[in-house]
Amino acid sequence: DAIAGVINIVLKERDEGGNAGYRFGGYKKGDGLQRKLSGWKGFALPNDGFLTLAFDAGSQDPASDTRDDNRLFYPGSTRIDTPREQNNRYRNWRWGSGNVSDQYNFTANAEMGLSEGLSAYGFATYAHKNTDAENFFDPPTTLRNNYGSVALARYPDGRLPVTRYGLEDVAVTGGLRFEDQALGKFDLALNYGDNRVDSTDRDAINPSWGSASPSTIYTGRREADQTNLTLDWTRDFANDWLFKPLTVSAGLAWRQEHYDLSEGDAAGWSNGPLFNTIDPITGRRIPGYYSGITQVDAVSLDRRVIGAYFDVEAQLTEKFQAGVAVRSEHYSDFGDTTNGKLSLRYDFTPQIAARASASTGYRAPSLVQSGLSSFSVQVVEQPPGSGNWVEAQQRTLRADSPEAALLGGKTLKPEESTNFSVGLVWRPLPNASVTLDAYRIDIDNRITLSDQLPASVVGPIFAGTPYANIQSAAFYTNIADTRTDGFELAGHYQLDAGRWGRVDFNGGYARNNTRITGLDDVGSIPGNQIIGRNTQGLIEDGTPEDKLTLSANWLYDGWSVTVAQRRYGEWKNRNAANPTLDQTFSPQWVTDLDVSYRFDLGLTLSAGAINLFDSHPDKLEGAQLYGVPKYSITSPEGAQGAFYYTSVSYDF
Template identity: 30%
Template structure:
């Protein structure tokens, strides 16, 4: 077979790498070293292009902090979710599970350096990755309202490495790079491949997950390659639940229609989760190369919702908190139906209304009805969705005289189609369906880049790297209407019955539609060595958006080499994050918990009449100023970096706290065009309503040695993150949200890894430390549902044995010693069917064991 791996495509290693680094283009790293160097060394120094538009360099020579995680490093984890893999590897990178969180159950939000997921720019082969269509309406404080890319669709089998730039880079790459940049570099092998089959489940015996992934490299004549990757996965749901006291009481009182447990807290079920990635390149001649890459991904997710108590759920079963049933009248006059009281026991608990004479009399009256007739034991809706993700980029790069160029165009699309099972549209009365197709969100983006670079000499300064380029981008956010029964106001809405599918109202014709915007960006970037010790860089970027105007940002970097082993680095930059089209136009209905009570909250665009009545305004971009100082020490087999950062963000965009819709405002709201305001408990909208300062320290260290007659590597990643809210609007941001922003993630995070290998046997042992954090239950920041959680340590272990040159078997466990997540307080535990806080920094499901077989060819 013809070998194509790392050929260089006829362009010198240096000039080709510069063309790769142009644009935000970071492209592939296959030309970072030539064949002879790669074959001559078993210990290749890690090389990156992220963070610079000059020639790629080792991460120790970078003026900004960079992590490089290889594909093999990512696989040393029982999880097959890219988010979980990165959490255990990158300092200051965090995520949390979303057991009951509407659409965020489908796509988990993440954060880098204490900032939301849409403050980190995500690239694939150096090209901007499109956003997910899902917006994290209940994102654990930091991510409330964030709309970042869905990186979980990227399988580790498709990756050569991941480059993480932990520094503000909006002046280099545009919007969303306030916290940093993550570049996923796809494999570029032209031969060989692998097949991996993995199986695992939690110690509790649930959450069984089966994963099959494969990768193959194929030559494209002698001048190119096609690399294909596929992952297919199914994961069962988990349950970390206990029976709710109210449900247990109903069973005790003789209501045989209540489930046990009535409500499930746990991971959603994931079915038919597949992701296909393609990466390809072709050398036209010595001066030009074509490339293309893309993906096709899909998954079905089914998650849980809150239990609806058949005595007191507002606007379904009662209007007075469970004193009497909500009884509807077919003739439109509720006064013609008798009152049905909820019986009370001597201790104040509910009796069984189904056995009362008043209820039986209501059933006998053909003019009267209650939703208990359809769901006598209450009900727990199931939220389901299908996420479809596609992308394709193509371009040409090469040399034109002294200039390197890169021209590319691409598109990305993410669509989430929602449905609700086991629910009701109470306003339709007894004629309501119980399953609903509630509509869809769709995010689409198109990007065109044209970039140039060359080396210049100015006076006595030689080898100045100069880059400039242009970017045009268009993005749209579309809401597709749900089926009529999911949103319509039925004939009993004016009698107090809830409108639309309960728990997640379908998107009606007033919500459906498509909104778009476009922007252009122009940048210039220079970097040069002054003498042998100083490396200086500067970048300037101008962007103009069709919706809110323009912005100009800059970045300055410097590195001073003090000795052969020690260097110091610094950066200063301004940045911005444009409000997404989704944040400007999204409509939704969510169920929130305040002081233990479920309330229906309507999310409206900031300029909607309802939002505007309570202070909503047109969104503006966030603006940031960041500083960083660091040091790099390299001596023989020891590598250490220590970096301090400070990021000030003004006008941060986030979902407001719930604003109560008060009875005194009903008439004015109706006059403004709001329908049935009496059925809306609260409203939230997106707003620029607070400023923050986030500072922190990242420490990364590694040491290679010989131990126990084998090769040994110790790795440490430690992050300290501190966020303070400098200013906020108390009308839209409450103190509970401020506390989540400041303390919602651990201030201290660390991982210590011991990797050991012998001839055929290898081991990876990792300890994970999570410091104290502010734990909330179901986004409830009252004293009832929140507290400071204790620090914790988890341990991960993987053992691998190479039976044949091509066959490796691995077994392992995440959270080996089954460290429990923070339990809810005694007065809260079980009240909503849960045992643990959902907002923890590590998996509340407990220990997980797995096995994996890998065959290489």
């Protein structure tokens, strides 16, 4: 489905043997070092069963490719070339991938026969890691002006705020499979998954608490869990009027979703005893500090869904195959929906076939979209030049909150889609294949986060209400209808090189175009103000217009050599206000290489490179973020340059 999405994960099913390996690598410029230890082991269970256990553990150093920050950092400075300015340890603060530590993953997969036709299975995953996200550098001038003398005294050279995110993810699935020639195949499964992220601010300060403010502040938890119970059935029905037996499938599903935002420490969101008093050095009012999840943001949301589907596939003639599927669901918060799919295939010859499909799709807003709320605070002079410094709240509002309602926000609606595709399949040789598919996807009621609406928009609407202190606001809304047209071409060829081994060639080319076909006003605010030029550009031009992939894998004796090539087409970044400042990024080529050799004793050595030739996207134009970032955060690949690695593994 175009908006629901499917990820197919294939788990290892081994009842013996094992492997242990280690990989080490880093970027050409010397940072971003990665270390990874991994392994798996298979065990035999009764009745031809298996248990496969796997793990990996590792870490990653931060990586950055930035320019120096050339602002004047210290109050009173007039020249950047003074020793005090030049020796600031944060002059080259990082902008890139953060530090990843304590990263480890475990996987278990098992299956065992219980009786004739009946088997039990189960699999589970667990993941943990800590990621440090470095934020924008606050130089001493900013600390003095925005946070006061207490902040400047604690961080005399400035502050590089770091938020540590601790991830815990667990998923467990267990089920029974039963197969009977007369009754068909049954699969009963129960699944539970939980994802939890805790965040902590480091190098923090709440100036309203003065010197008593902690420098490490826990800022809250985001947790989502889901439980699924499913029953699937499939059976082939023999008949005399079709070329092959009729395949019928049906199933029932029940799902419960839960999402929690839990507030952080009071030091992260409460005003201390110095709040709004006059700082003796700066002469400005001392602000509070708002970070993470506050009392206002905390929320707990639930959803229950029950559904059923029915699917029929038939080989109508020797050359013509058709399938029809329908699925109905009831959402506790959105009511009923029914969607369907029709698929057709016609084999002109054993080598050439045509296929087509048409379907409708439905995606209820995620509980994260429905429940997200956050706010930050800046200290601003109002009116400018008055010397009156006040706190200005910047809020991301819950879509169904009273504040959002004043702006025209409503409870989010589901996204709905229609999908059409046609394609050709060609097998010119037994060891070669080519596929070509074209598609059109229409999405209605697309959910998008609005731009941060300024005080000139929200101020008059919030005036005289309890929300008059909100100077800037954003919220999720069903703002746009979009249409995506595209096609995908893929080919594969396996060359038997005789005594020189075998070479597998793969290639693919994809091109699509997304455009906004409708933009709704929200309340009294025009749609092109709810999402402006930059956000519209992210939808329509923010990804490469096309992508080419080519690869070759040569297997000879114990050698394996893989070369992969990618080309990303043009993409664009639209300036929020001035079209003359739009930037179009050139196409980019990226090459990967992996070479490995397996010794007779089961030892394999490998070396390789991701982005072998150190390709980079075009550099950013203008002075975004004080001119520090070299590359756009939406670049498809290559902002950190070439990554080289080596690995060793042993099969036993």
